[in-house]
Amino acid sequence: MLERRRETMLLFTAAAMVALCSCSRLRAPSDRGSLIFPHKLHTEQAACDDCHGGVKQDRGDPAGKLIPGKAKCGECHEDELKSKCQMCHRGAKDGIRFARVSRKLNFSHAAHSGRVKQCETCHTKSAKRARQGASLGVRGERANQTLVPKHDTCNTSGCHSRTYASLRCSKCHEDLQRYREKGIAQIEHGPGFARGHGTLARQSTEACAQCHDQTYCAECHAAGTAPARPSILFPEQVQRGFIHRGDYLSRHAVEAASAPQTCRKCHGQRHCRSCHALNGLAEAAQDKLPGGRTRSRRHPAGWMTPASASFHGHRARQDIGRCASCHDQGAKSNCVGCHRVGGLGGNPHPPGWSWRDKSSQCRNSSMCATCHVGGTGCR
Amino acid sequence: MTCGLALLLPVLLCPSLAVAGTTLWGRSSTYLGGYVKPANSEEATYLPFMEMVELHTRRLGVEGLSLHTGFWGLIDLMDQRDRYRATGDLTTLYLDYRVPGEGRLRFLEGLRVTAGRQFVSLGPTVLEQLDGGKLHYIHRSGLELGFFGGVPTGTHLAFQVWPVDDDSYDYGYNWLLGGRLGYINLGRLGVGSSFVHRRYDGQIADNDLGFDLSYSPFSLLDISGEGTLSLEAGRLKQIAARAALRPMRPLSVHLGYRYYSPDLWIPRISIFSVFSEETYQEAHLDARWSATRRLSFDASYGRRFYSQAGGSDEGANRGALRAVYRLGHGPGRAVGEVERLESPDNAANRARVALALPIYLLRRTFRLIVDLDLMALDEEMNGARLAASGGAFLEAPLVPGLTLLAGGSGGVSPLLKQAGSFVARLNWDFGWGGDAVEVRRGGGI
Numbered sequence: 001m002l003e004r005r006r007e008t009m010l011l012f013t014a015a016a017m018v019a020l021c022s023c024s025r026l027r028a029p030s031d032r033g034s035l036i037f038p039h040k041l042h043t044e045q046a047a048c049d050d051c052h053g054g055v056k057q058d059r060g061d062p063a064g065k066l067i068p069g070k071a072k073c074g075e076c077h078e079d080e081l082k083s084k085c086q087m088c089h090r091g092a093k094d095g096i097r098f099a100r101v102s103r104k105l106n107f108s109h110a111a112h113s114g115r116v117k118q119c120e121t122c123h124t125k126s127a128k129r130a131r132q133g134a135s136l137g138v139r140g141e142r143a144n145q146t147l148v149p150k151h152d153t154c155n156t157s158g159c160h161s162r163t164y165a166s167l168r169c170s171k172c173h174e175d176l177q178r179y180r181e182k183g184i185a186q187i188e189h190g191p192g193f194a195r196g197h198g199t200l201a202r203q204s205t206e207a208c209a210q211c212h213d214q215t216y217c218a219e220c221h222a223a224g225t226a227p228a229r230p231s232i233l234f235p236e237q238v239q240r241g242f243i244h245r246g247d248y249l250s251r252h253a254v255e256a257a258s259a260p261q262t263c264r265k266c267h268g269q270r271h272c273r274s275c276h277a278l279n280g281l282a283e284a285a286q287d288k289l290p291g292g293r294t295r296s297r298r299h300p301a302g303w304m305t306p307a308s309a310s311f312h313g314h315r316a317r318q319d320i321g322r323c324a325s326c327h328d329q330g331a332k333s334n335c336v337g338c339h340r341v342g343g344l345g346g347n348p349h350p351p352g353w354s355w356r357d358k359s360s361q362c363r364n365s366s367m368c369a370t371c372h373v374g375g376t377g378c379r
Numbered sequence: 380m381t382c383g384l385a386l387l388l389p390v391l392l393c394p395s396l397a398v399a400g401t402t403l404w405g406r407s408s409t410y411l412g413g414y415v416k417p418a419n420s421e422e423a424t425y426l427p428f429m430e431m432v433e434l435h436t437r438r439l440g441v442e443g444l445s446l447h448t449g450f451w452g453l454i455d456l457m458d459q460r461d462r463y464r465a466t467g468d469l470t471t472l473y474l475d476y477r478v479p480g481e482g483r484l485r486f487l488e489g490l491r492v493t494a495g496r497q498f499v500s501l502g503p504t505v506l507e508q509l510d511g512g513k514l515h516y517i518h519r520s521g522l523e524l525g526f527f528g529g530v531p532t533g534t535h536l537a538f539q540v541w542p543v544d545d546d547s548y549d550y551g552y553n554w555l556l557g558g559r560l561g562y563i564n565l566g567r568l569g570v571g572s573s574f575v576h577r578r579y580d581g582q583i584a585d586n587d588l589g590f591d592l593s594y595s596p597f598s599l600l601d602i603s604g605e606g607t608l609s610l611e612a613g614r615l616k617q618i619a620a621r622a623a624l625r626p627m628r629p630l631s632v633h634l635g636y637r638y639y640s641p642d643l644w645i646p647r648i649s650i651f652s653v654f655s656e657e658t659y660q661e662a663h664l665d666a667r668w669s670a671t672r673r674l675s676f677d678a679s680y681g682r683r684f685y686s687q688a689g690g691s692d693e694g695a696n697r698g699a700l701r702a703v704y705r706l707g708h709g710p711g712r713a714v715g716e717v718e719r720l721e722s723p724d725n726a727a728n729r730a731r732v733a734l735a736l737p738i739y740l741l742r743r744t745f746r747l748i749v750d751l752d753l754m755a756l757d758e759e760m761n762g763a764r765l766a767a768s769g770g771a772f773l774e775a776p777l778v779p780g781l782t783l784l785a786g787g788s789g790g791v792s793p794l795l796k797q798a799g800s801f802v803a804r805l806n807w808d809f810g811w812g813g814d815a816v817e818v819r820r821g822g823g824i
Binding site: 335367 | 408410429431433435437447448449451453467468469470471473477480488489491497498500501502503505506508515517518519520521532563564565566567569571582591593601603605617619621623631632633635639641642644645648649650651652653654655656657659661663665666667677678679683685693695697703710712714720721722723724725726727729731733734735746748750752754756760766767768770772774784786788790792793794795802
């Protein structure tokens with residue numbers, strides 16, 4: 001019966017997959033480049049504002065509103081408008097529409113037209129070409145994407161270089177969220193970015209804020225207030241370098257020991273301890289050894305033997321945070337039982353210890369006073 | 380109930396905000412999941428129902444003023460222990476005011492003030508989620524000045540410093556404050572110094588001074604570095620330096636060095652902060668070859684050196700290879716990666732294949748997501764060395780702005796033995812006023 005049900009399920013799944021594949025196509029209908037418009041040909045016969053009427057008075061985000069409509073084209077192309085759609089519209093047969101793209105700019109053509117005399121100064125293929133005085137839209141085949149000035153055009157002309165350098169992006173852009181990052185080294189999302197982006201973000205937090213709001217940072221960094229790991233909340237974002245992917249639970253001990261401070265940047269020891277306790281790994285969980293002795297499940301053989309490679313003193317010095325992840329029950333944690341003034345464990349301070357040697361701190365700190373009762377041992 | 384009201388809030392506010400010229404947008408994500416996991420050594424079944432909301436406004440009545448928030452609430456429909464369980468939190472809620480370049484305050488253009496629950500990141504000394512305020516000013520000349528202060532909400536400082544059995548302990552407050560002075564010329568030079576002072580239970584937890592520098596002598600090379608000095612310990616807490624090169628257009632190479640004192644990441648009020656002064660260093664190399672516009676390969680290698688008290692050093696390697704192929708015009712991706720990570724005790728070898736395949740069907744873009752992750756440990760853990768986990772999901776657009784994702788994941792693991800879960804998620808991207816519909820979330824890292 002079970003076998004039969006399994007076979008039915010398999011058949012159903014296979015049929016569903018075949019149906020899905022046969023009905024689908026792995027290519028998106030696109031309107032990019034669907035308009036065929038040689039600017040070069042048109043500028044030889046008409047002035048810019050013949051088609052882009054009112055451009056010199058335009059204020060605010062152009063957002064495609066200066067692109068002439070069908071009626072304007074019809075003034076010259078009346079016949080083609082009726083019967084030769086494909087002369088201008090590449091995807092006319094499929095009914096693909098030309099999309100007007102808002103670049104969300106705080107841009108006023110009116111303000112610029114007073115200072116910049118020729119449209120070509122900005123509307124060329126690149127700033128380099130602008131300096132060379134290149135003519136407008138040399139290739140001009142894909143009219144909907146070629147002539148919007150590049151960032152370099154605004155900067156290298158010397159007009160907006162300071163605005164750019166002091167991160168006043170909002171002077172021109174409402175925000176930059178729709179743009180892909182460019183090759184500015186300081187904000188480039190290059191190799192190893194997930195691991196190294198903290199350094200860049202801390203140095204230039206405003207640069208990040210131009211594209212990412214804080215809820216985006218919170219997806220990974222709000223360890224204390226987020227509901228779950230980002231890889232659980234956003235399974236569709238397969239390309240992002242989420243740290244806690246896959247079976248992270250089993251891997252976390254290796255990661256934590258490999259880079260001891262990494263976990264601590266987001267998680268305090270209470271986070272570790274609560275989970276260790278829940279899963280029976282806290283200090284109370286012990287294995288029974290021959291002879292009635294016990295050993296914590298977390299600790300390997302030789303943990304209490306000074307000559308052993310696994311001696312706890314050696315491991316504690318190397319990664320003290322790991323000890324704290326279970327044992328930090330305040331100043332009276334179990335380490336202090338032995339490692340106190342006059343205790344069996346001896347002086348726990350590392351060689352050359354100097355930090356709390358200042359007698360005032362040693363005498364007044366509640367933490368120090370746990371071992372140095374009444375200032376005993378303080379210099 | 381709270382979440383429901385929160386969802387209704389933008390709808391109720393919408394007409395008045397639209398009139399005031401405010402743009403409001405955001406996302407609501409409703410999750411229904413189910414999974415089994417051990418709790419107190421007994422298996423327990425969970426059926427959480429969760430609502431996550433993200434809200435943003437622009438021009439909140441005043442030019443330059445905006446409000447941003449993210450919050451969530453969860454009710455477990457099948458908690459065997461407490462009949463049901465409810466929880467939730469506020470991830471962010473802050474007012475953001477950027478002085479506009481026009482008007483009476485135009486001489487303060489470049490000043491940004493934020494207040495509320497937020498992330499603060501000013502210089503190498505701090506990345507902290509706090510309830511407080513931040514003031515950040517970048518002058519047109521590039522001079523940068525910032526101050527912040529508040530109560531930390533993260534778990535960095537969640538150290539128990541008071542004696543367990545001492546009820547008479549005099550609790551103090553948790554707070555931090557700091558600032559930064561710097562200069563920025565984006566794409567050329569950035570240099571700064573920062574300071575943070577943290578208190579936990581009224582006692583000094585950290586007192587750090589940081590320095591950072593980034594310099595691009597020409598467009599193909601970028602050098603950056605940062606360092607933090609613990610004033611309490613009088614030692615360096617961390618140093619990180621990096622050189623990014625782009626010798627040719629498709630190739631990026633990053634060379635890096637890091638130095639850490641792990642014990643200085645433990646607040647100075649913890650008893651564990653007096654036990655160790657070990658350090659470790661790492662040299663690493665990361666490279667990306669963008670073979671085509673769609674295909675890129677990443678390779679990284681790092682070698683860590685752990686200094687020990689006896690003077691001998693232990694080393695450990697980490698290395699990874701990753702290939703990403705972009706599918707279609709949207710967010711479709713195919714990712715393959717292998718990784719080896721070593722630590723002094725153990726090492727993890729991992730391989731992952733993931734696919735987010737766009738399928739254009741019935742004039743809509745569906746996405747099939749498959750993610751497989753395999754891991755092998757060098758040393759046994761809990762009697763096992765191998766782990767495998769994977770998931771499959773289908774994302775379907777229902778109507779514009781509304782997307783449903785459903786699927787499940789499962790795996791075998793040395794610690795959880797067997798785990799399985801399912802999830803259904805309904806995303807609603809909404810927006811009113813201005814150009815809200817076009818606002819998209821930031822790109823992926």
